[in-house]
Amino acid sequence: MPYPQTAPTGLGPIAQQAAQVLYQHRLVSTRQLHHLITPHHTRTEYLRRQLHSLRSAGLAEMVGRRQSGQTELLWWLTEKGATAVESAGLLPQRPYRMSPEAALGPLQEHTLATVETGLAFVDWARRQDHECGPLDWSPETAHYYRADSRPGEELCLIPDAVLSYVHTDSKAKQRALLTFFIEVDRTQMTIARVAQKLHAYAAYHAYTPQPAAGRGIRGHRPSIPAWRYRYPAFPRLLMVFTGASQARLDRRIADLRSLAANDPTLTNTGLRAGATTLFQLQEQGPFAKIFTPVLGLPQTTDAWLRPVSVAV
Numbered sequence: 006m007p008y009p010q011t012a013p014t015g016l017g018p019i020a021q022q023a024a025q026v027l028y029q030h031r032l033v034s035t036r037q038l039h040h041l042i043t044p045h046h047t048r049t050e051y052l053r054r055q056l057h058s059l060r061s062a063g064l065a066e067m068v069g070r071r072q073s074g075q076t077e078l079l080w081w082l083t084e085k086g087a088t089a090v091e092s093a094g095l096l097p098q099r100p101y102r103m104s105p106e107a108a109l110g111p112l113q114e115h116t117l118a119t120v121e122t123g124l125a126f127v128d129w130a131r132r133q134d135h136e137c138g139p140l141d142w143s144p145e146t147a148h149y150y151r152a153d154s155r156p157g158e159e160l161c162l163i164p165d166a167v168l169s170y171v172h173t174d175s176k177a178k179q180r181a182l183l184t185f186f187i188e189v190d191r192t193q194m195t196i197a198r199v200a201q202k203l204h205a206y207a208a209y210h211a212y213t214p215q216p217a218a219g220r221g222i223r224g225h226r227p228s229i230p231a232w233r234y235r236y237p238a239f240p241r242l243l244m245v246f247t248g249a250s251q252a253r254l255d256r257r258i259a260d261l262r263s264l265a266a267n268d269p270t271l272t273n274t275g276l277r278a279g280a281t282t283l284f285q286l287q288e289q290g291p292f293a294k295i296f297t298p299v300l301g302l303p304q305t306t307d308a309w310l311r312p313v314s315v316a317v
Contacts, residue, residue: 016062019043020055024064026139027082028090030123031103032116035078040124041139044131056080064089068108079117081108096140114248118189119144119165122245122283126170129290136171142187143167150212150231162205165189167240170291184240189283191248196257199244200264203299206242207274242276243291244299247283254282258297265299276300 022042027033033041035056039049046052056078059065064086069076081103082090091098107113123142130137148162166187173180186206190199213228232239244261246254258280265271265278279296289295 016058017055019052020059022139023052023056023080024059024082024086024090025096027065027080028087028099029096029140030116030120030144031101032079032081032108032113033120034117035080037117037120037124038080041127059086066105068105070109070113079108079113097143101145115165115189115191115193116144118191118245118247118283119187121247122187122189122286123166123168125283125286126168126291128287129292130170132290133173134175135173137169141169148209148232148235150209151214152208152212154208160205160208162209164242172292182237184236184238186240186242188242188244190244190246190257192246192253192257193248196260197264200261200268203242203265203268203271203276203278206278207271207276210239210274210276239275239277242278242299243296244278244280245283245286246280251282251284258282262297262299271300274300 019042023038026038026041035049035053038056039046039052043049043052056065056067059080060067063083065080065082067078067080069078071077084102087102090096123139126137126142127139129135144166145163146167148164150160150162151158152160164186166189168185168187170183170185171180172183188199188202209232210230212231214231215228246257249257261280278299280299281295281297285293285295
């Protein structure tokens with residue numbers, strides 16, 4: 006894996022890789038960094054030394070939070086650290102900058118839960134000899150579209166993460182690239198508001214830009230859905246629930262499915278969305294029968310999860 010080329014001399018490759026992960030995911034705990042970067046190390050001491058070397062160089066900062074009676078350190082890049090990663094030109098630039106206030110703010114738990122969701126995919130890929138690494142998901146990527154219900158407005162869909170995963174079937178000797186939209190729900194909003202997110206995904210799925218008028222183009226110009234310019238197949242939407250007991254989350258998923266089933270605007274959408282809990286994702290992996298389809302057949306199944314994939 007390539008590392009930033011502008012980091013100060015004396016920083017090891019683990020520190021440089023940590024800088025990349027912090028740049029992409031904004032706020033990550035020591036435990037999460039350990040599982041993402043140094044899973045082959047039994048203990049975290051070496052990683053901790055590398056993180057503190059980033060801090061000593063003014064590239065990273067940290068804050069503690071209480072978790073299960075213990076203090077856990079959360080890390081982010083300073084402006085200097087973000088500039089160093091950007092100068093290497095190895096990652097897409099992100100305008101977002103973390104601050105001590107934001108690290109301790111109300112979005113802290115949601116940011117960490119999104120990283121935890123990506124980590125579940127990384128962990129499963131390692132077990133199955135698939136490919137999904139610490140940089141294979143990108144948080145809060147904007148997707149612009151227009152909708153008939155709001156003429157004249159440019160709307161923006163921002164998933165919590167867009168994740169890429171290379172699935173390998175060793176028996177069939179096939180590899181396929183799978184892409185997922187991920188939404189993480191920590192029970193902080195009403196289920197009705199969660200259900201409303203489905204409308205944005207359905208509208209983006211259906212949105213087809215129209216050719217600009219007055220350009221003198223002769224003949225019929227085929228219309229292509231906007232998503233096809235970014236994805237070979239429309240990503241499946243994974244809705245991951247956490248932050249409460251399994252029983253409460255199960256009820257929440259059932260309520261979401263009920264709301265979607267009774268929404269006439271979602272009846273004929275081509276969107277495929279499934280819901281599960283973070284605990285189930287961590288314990289059984291993303292290809293187990295843990296997802297309840299939000300639209301379509303009521304039984305829990307994994308069939309909807311297998312998109313039309315692209316061989317790699």
